[in-house]
Amino acid sequence: MPIRSLKVIQILLFVAIIFVATGCSLNEVKKAAGIKNPSVSLEGMQITDLTMESADLALRLTIDNPNPIPINLAGFDYALLFDGKQLLAGKKRDQFKIDAKGVNTVTVPVSLNFADLKALYQGATDQDTLNYELQTTALVDLPVIGVKKFPATQKGQFPVPKIPEVSLAGVNVKKMGLSGAEVVISANIKNPNTFGIDVSQLAYQLSINGVQWAESTVSETIKLAEKAETQINIPLKLNFMEMGSSLYSALMKSKGLNYQLKGDMNLDTALPMLKNVKVPFDKSGVVGVKR
Incomplete structure (x- = not known):
């Protein structure tokens, strides 16, 4: 293991012992140890199947580890919202390692029901674009500290495809x-x-x-x-x-x-x-x- 990574783990161990003993919060521990929140963002979406009633999508999520040490991802939760209204939600519990300063991309298959979409957002099927919000919570197994949750939110727009x-x-x-x-x-x-x-x-x-x-x-x-x-x-x-x-x-x-x-x-x-x-x-x- 690189010397820098060993030093970071030693710092984590030291500050964890001190802050647990003094009853300080996780945010204070992370701040003292210099731990940055991993971020989860929506890289893109691919329509894999399309019918009159629904669309099957593959969400490509990018997980960025800004820290100087590797982290182990224990999974993540996600929710996709349109105009503040939740359309779908789920959990992915695949475990994998993200290198220090590294980026991993995972694919999450989901199904989108047009009837549900129209019920959540009246007239959405008549629009050319939709505002979306992706809410994720990454479950990261940090050295010494253990499994912790890191929430993230991404907002944007994507075109609403219509069948010719x-x-x-x-x-x-x-x-x-x-x-x-x-x-x-x-x-x-x-x-x-x-x-x-x-x-x-x-x-x-x-x-x-x-x-x-x-x-x-x-x-x-x-x-x-x-x-x-x-x-x-x-x-x-x-x-x-x-x-x-x-x-x-x-x-x-x-x-x-x-x-x-x-x-x-x-x-x-x-x-x-x-x-x-x-x-x-x-x-x-x-x-x-x-x-």
């Missing part, structure tokens, strides 16, 4: 005969976020009036700037014999068609927290037919 909106814009009948029809399906993809996104591997199932028309994947990458919208056109060949006479009647009528468009897509952004995540979509409505 996919909807059917129209059905354009290009050719129609006795056995089938050739149509072009137009679908809108809207980016509701304040940052650009790349959409790829868009797998979809399209049903019209309760009958499945198509199931396929758009493999090309679609780039959307912030708050931007684009339209993709999908050509289809429909067989009346396979899909039934109701298809012919639906295309001939002037009224709108009931549709359901569902599937999933890969979403990629420049944000460290949102990289190559598969997200679902499910949209129903009424679409017009153009002949």
